[in-house]
Amino acid sequence: MLKVQEVRELIKLIDESSISDFTYETNGTKVTLKKEQGEVVTVSKSVQEQPVQQEAPQPSAKPKVEKEEPKEEPKEVPAEEPATTSTDFDHEIVSPMVGTFYASPSPDDDSYVKVGDTVDANSVVCIVEAMKLFNEIEAEVKGEIVEILVDDGELVEYGQPLFRVKNK
Missing domain, CATH: 2.40.50.100 (RNA polymerase II/Efflux pump adaptor protein, barrel-sandwich hybrid domain)
Structure with missing residues (x-):
């Protein structure tokens, strides 16, 4: 499982790069970072049945995760x-x-x-x-x-x- 500081570092790196979507999966935990209108949104989900894979992010995984998260989160991101x-x-x-x-x-x-x-x-x-x-x-x-x-x-x-x- 990723530590809070590691997630923060990932967010900063994705924010500063040209990458728009990033998915990391390890030990039954899946973290998806996605840029929306210049802001980085973090979505985390526990995955039970899937083994750890080292592949590029699959587009089919994104809608599934987004449907489970509240719609309010992206509105709160530009807090600074x-x-x-x-x-x-x-x-x-x-x-x-x-x-x-x-x-x-x-x-x-x-x-x-x-x-x-x-x-x-x-x-x-x-x-x-x-x-x-x-x-x-x-x-x-x-x-x-x-x-x-x-x-x-x-x-x-x-x-x-x-x-x-x-x-x-």
Whole structure:
């Protein structure tokens, strides 16, 4: 199974390339990346009956996966665009998956970050729990947290803004 950071790297590579469709299948898990109007959309699906294959993506697999995913996801992908129109922040940290947002590593611990905290690109800002897996979310930018957009324990969607950061 791919780690969150590996999926992020794949998204960046596909976004910067001329590839429009990409499918990766391993250990019963299938990840499909598809560019739509210049944005990269990630679709992940668990595959039970198919063995691992190293082939080029097959067009017949795409419609099957797309029908099973909610239609709302592509609308939420351009989360970084509002950052260019507002002067209060420069970047939004968005959720890379659907899951439950946790501001701290455990209920007894302090939050990873608070409004006014300075973060580096590799600073952990929260956890998103999906299917009993706790995924640490990194800031990916250097700056100051100016707004926290979700509450602890709240369900978040793919591409949903979690934090607003002002570059320093």
